[in-house]
Amino acid sequence: HRDLHSFPTRRSSDLAAHCEFAGARRDGYRVTRISDQWRPRVLRGPAQYGAAFVLLGLSMLLGGCLSNQRWPLTEGQRAHAFEATIRKRVSLRFLLYLPEQYAAHDQRWPLLIFLHGASERGEDLERVKNNGPPKIVQTQRDFPFIVVSPQVSADMAWDSDSLNALLDELLGQLPIDPERVYLTGLSMGGYGAWNFASEYPERIAAIAPISGAGDAVRACRLKDMPIWAFHGAEDPIVPLWDDQKMVDAVRACGGHVEFTVYPKVGHDAWTQTYENPELYRWLLEHRRVARVH
Helix, strand or coil, rough: CCCCCCCCCCCEEEEEEEEEEEECCCCCCCCCCCCCCCCCCCCCCHHHHHHHHHHHHHHHHHHHHHHHCCCCCCCCCCCCCCCCCCCCCCEEEEEEECCCCCCCCCCCEEEEEEEEEHHHHCCCCHHHCCCCCHCCCCCCCCCCCCEEEEEECCCCCCHHHHHHHHHHHHHHHHCEEEEEEEEEEHHHHHHHHHHHHHHHHCCEEEEECCCCCHHHHHHHHHCCCCCEEEEEEECCCCCHHHHHHHHHHHHHHHEEEHHEEEEEEEECCCCHHCCHHHHHHHHHHCCCCCCCC
């Protein structure tokens, strides 16, 4: 029995650029109940064929369920393996910025996704405007990107599956050029940018992580990714060495990373970075390319 009614629906709203998104990963089946009293009955006409497909699907599903053998249990320590399919519901609130000439031009726009730091978490989207692109677009109406700035709840970190589902929703709702999707973030958002690009390198054209670090084990997945990373030399929160290890790991895999280290700068390496127009020119120079994982 496929539980068709248990799948959550997606929804999106846009109220004064304050938006909410909810989605679900739909990659599993669930057997909810199979009655002991079930009996087949003979159908005629078109219903016969519909019932045949239902029974075929049911038999395949039950066959998969019943084929799971019992574990061979013997005394002592033995190796075992486990595999399961799960569904995951995700939701994110976000700020959406559309350029000043958005309505006047029938075109595909570049998308810039901004990931905030830990201090901007919560339920107040206004806090996301404290730094970076969402702060800049309040006064710079000709900013040449569609800008999406999501917010995570208090005590939460950036989740790559949630961001990937959000990107799907954005590409379906807005005239975005899928070859020009860019990602940047500061502090916790810098970690989020490194991690998302490592997990979904095929979806991003370039990244600009600031005052963050990544998982060096997955660095080779980024060898074809244009990266410009930024860090303060005297950062007391995220040590420079953590970011340097990620940069070195990508380079060791044959990747090319621009790495700007600001001397005598602490954790806030983002203010001067986001105020530099060269960053946005650099992003727009890059388009998504096919990448080998």
